Amino acid sequence: MKLVTVAGPPSAGKTAVIIKTAVHLKKIYSKIGVVKFDCLSTSDHLLYKKAGISVVTGLSGNLCPDHYFVSNIDDCLQWAKKKGFDMLISESAGLCNRCSPHIKEIPAVCVIDCLAGAETPKKIGPMLRYADTVAVTKGDIVSQAEREVFSFRVRQANPKASVIFVNGITGQGAYDLSHAFSKATDVDSLEGAKLRFSVPAAICPYCVGEMTIGTDHQKGNVKKMVFKEVEEAAV
Amino acid sequence: MTELMNTPVAVIAEEHPYCMDYFRSVGVSIADTELTPREIIDALDNEALEDKGFSKEQISSHFIEFLKQAAMLKSTAERSVHSVTIVGGFDKSGTPENFELILKPGDIVCIVGTTGSGKSRLLADIECFAQKDTPTGRTVMVNGKILDGEDRFRLENKLVAQLSQNMNFVVDMSVGEFIAMHAASRMIPDIEATVEAVITCANELAGETFTYETALTQLSGGQSRALMIADTAMLSSSPIVLIDEIENAGVDRRKALELLVKEEKIVLMSTHDPILALMGNRRLAIHNGGVKKVIETDREELAGLEILQCVDEKLMQLRTMLRAGEKISLDMKKFFEL
Ligand SMILES: Nc1nc2c(ncn2[C@@H]2O[C@H](COP(=O)(O)OP(=O)(O)OP(=O)(O)O)[C@@H](O)[C@H]2O)c(=O)[nH]1
Numbered sequence: 001m002k003l004v005t006v007a008g009p010p011s012a013g014k015t016a017v018i019i020k021t022a023v024h025l026k027k028i029y030s031k032i033g034v035v036k037f038d039c040l041s042t043s044d045h046l047l048y049k050k051a052g053i054s055v056v057t058g059l060s061g062n063l064c065p066d067h068y069f070v071s072n073i074d075d076c077l078q079w080a081k082k083k084g085f086d087m088l089i090s091e092s093a094g095l096c097n098r099c100s101p102h103i104k105e106i107p108a109v110c111v112i113d114c115l116a117g118a119e120t121p122k123k124i125g126p127m128l129r130y131a132d133t134v135a136v137t138k139g140d141i142v143s144q145a146e147r148e149v150f151s152f153r154v155r156q157a158n159p160k161a162s163v164i165f166v167n168g169i170t171g172q173g174a175y176d177l178s179h180a181f182s183k184a185t186d187v188d189s190l191e192g193a194k195l196r197f198s199v200p201a202a203i204c205p206y207c208v209g210e211m212t213i214g215t216d217h218q219k220g221n222v223k224k225m226v227f228k229e230v231e232e233a234a235v
Numbered sequence: 236m237t238e239l240m241n242t243p244v245a246v247i248a249e250e251h252p253y254c255m256d257y258f259r260s261v262g263v264s265i266a267d268t269e270l271t272p273r274e275i276i277d278a279l280d281n282e283a284l285e286d287k288g289f290s291k292e293q294i295s296s297h298f299i300e301f302l303k304q305a306a307m308l309k310s311t312a313e314r315s316v317h318s319v320t321i322v323g324g325f326d327k328s329g330t331p332e333n334f335e336l337i338l339k340p341g342d343i344v345c346i347v348g349t350t351g352s353g354k355s356r357l358l359a360d361i362e363c364f365a366q367k368d369t370p371t372g373r374t375v376m377v378n379g380k381i382l383d384g385e386d387r388f389r390l391e392n393k394l395v396a397q398l399s400q401n402m403n404f405v406v407d408m409s410v411g412e413f414i415a416m417h418a419a420s421r422m423i424p425d426i427e428a429t430v431e432a433v434i435t436c437a438n439e440l441a442g443e444t445f446t447y448e449t450a451l452t453q454l455s456g457g458q459s460r461a462l463m464i465a466d467t468a469m470l471s472s473s474p475i476v477l478i479d480e481i482e483n484a485g486v487d488r489r490k491a492l493e494l495l496v497k498e499e500k501i502v503l504m505s506t507h508d509p510i511l512a513l514m515g516n517r518r519l520a521i522h523n524g525g526v527k528k529v530i531e532t533d534r535e536e537l538a539g540l541e542i543l544q545c546v547d548e549k550l551m552q553l554r555t556m557l558r559a560g561e562k563i564s565l566d567m568k569k570f571f572e573l
Pocket residue numbers: 008009010011012013014015016017044093137138139140141166167168169
């Protein structure tokens with residue numbers, strides 16, 4: 001059983017990229033399953049079904065999807081094993097930019113789109129910085145110059161990753177990306193496996209349902225903004 | 236590399252000017268350039284780093300890796316591709332293609348064929364250095380050699396720059412700022428002169444001129460296309476430029492091709508336009524997923540090209556009249572000397 005984690009900002013093209021990559025992976029792994037982690041709702045399962053890929057969805061509701069991922073990924077792996085899959089791919093929407101689902105020894109892919117602007121790679125946290133491979137989508141609608149600047153910025157944010165442009169619509173580049181997926185080795189269980197970076201608990205009263213605003217209600221792990229003399233914005 | 240970590244950043248910056256940029260990208264401002272990377276990183280606050288999703292180990296190891304890669308980028312700027320060889324595979328029915336094609340800098344190759352015939356597939360084969368492992372079974376070599384393993388997927392080996400009708404500038408910056416940013420990411424030493432050259436060149440290709448200060452997103456279709464072509468010719472790291480149907484782009488197509496050839500690019504162009512097709516040195520006719528014919532543009536065809544260009548010029552005159560709000564009530568038969 002092989003596992004690959006795929007993460008990226010909402011609507012970056014994760015599903016499109018996984019589906020196009022699976023076309024090539026199917027030549028090596030006959031049964032591929034996907035587990036989709038999202039927050040409130042998703043219709044990705046319909047896209048996967050249409051592409052002939054088995055899928056199970058986990059909705060984290062009022063938890064950070066990456067936290068939810070950590071507590072459920074081993075169960076997903078066991079489910080996939082029982083189903084007789086050769087490869088399980090997790091798709092998770094990186095919503096808080098601070099957490100990331102990447103696990104040590106498990107191939108980690110980050111999907112980002114180059115419409116997001118040159119500063120984006122800097123803003124995306126561990127999900128990008130701890131990935132082995134970065135798939136950049138939507139290069140078909142921006143200029144060559146922007147693609148080159150964007151890939152330079154990605155490399156600055158994570159010099160160790162390989163960067164591959166993938167077109168989520170035509171599948172161009174998906175073949176190259178499938179090589180990164182097929183680097184996965186067999187895992188039986190994730191018991192004891194380590195995340196690549198911590199996913200800190202956000203334990204404040206608002207995490208557990210508090211709705212009233214005001215200092216009286218801010219207990220536990222509260223962080224306040226600091227308002228220094230307004231500085232000239234650094235360029 | 237421990238040495239590097241213990242060298243003052245001011246000294247590192249002499250050889251690697253982008254080293255400051257790295258620290259900026261991880262949100263670290265350097266107050267004193269006499270400090271070493273080790274000292275700077277050690278002084279960071281662990282908790283604040285963790286909050287932002289950083290760790291000291293990662294910043295150090297990424298810093299070293301980034302310098303290595305940036306140096307590599309700089310050296311590949313001088314890399315030369317003398318030839319790209321495509322060895323045929325099989326068409327969609329499994330019939331062997333039996334062709335071997337060697338492309339050299341300055342070549343213009345047109346790709347013709349109906350929708351779904353496999354034009355994009357051929358370009359994708361080149362882009363991923365196919366090694367009999369794509370649906371076509373083709374092999375692609377650079378300078379007569381096969382690239383393998385990790386080398387295939389390295390960014391600095393990216394062979395193909397693309398220009399197509401669907402592409403737009405989306406960043407919110409001025410022309411000058413953005414081209415300077417592109418030049419910086421290519422480690423170009425004289426950024427100012429480069430930016431100036433790119434803008435001048437783009438203005439020669441487009442009708443209406445724009446300046447350093449014009450916002451990218453305010454450029455007209457023709458102006459963006461012209462800037463994309465000039466930037467790709469002069470600043471892109473990729474030796475091959477793939478042009479997807481720019482017939483109606485509102486730029487001087489002949490000048491655009493001349494520029495790309497002058498900059499020693501290998502130009503691949505998928506087109507239905509007879510004038511563009513004849514401007515190529517040769518063309519590949521694709522059918523059913525396979526290259527069926529390699530046609531060299533010969534003297535006979537070139538003689539035809541001159542006439543086509545005269546007709547094109549006449550059409551251009553009519554377009555100019557239209558734009559000027561004139562009536563087109565001349566004797567067409569006479570006008571076209573039919
Ligand atoms: N032009 C273009 N569109 C793309 C590309 N990749 C994906 N898209 C489009 O972008 C939209 C979002 O793609 P998805 O694959 O659903 O994105 P996602 O990251 O899975 O989104 P969530 O799961 O909702 O977070 C879809 O309309 C895709 O067709 C690409 O390379 N080029």
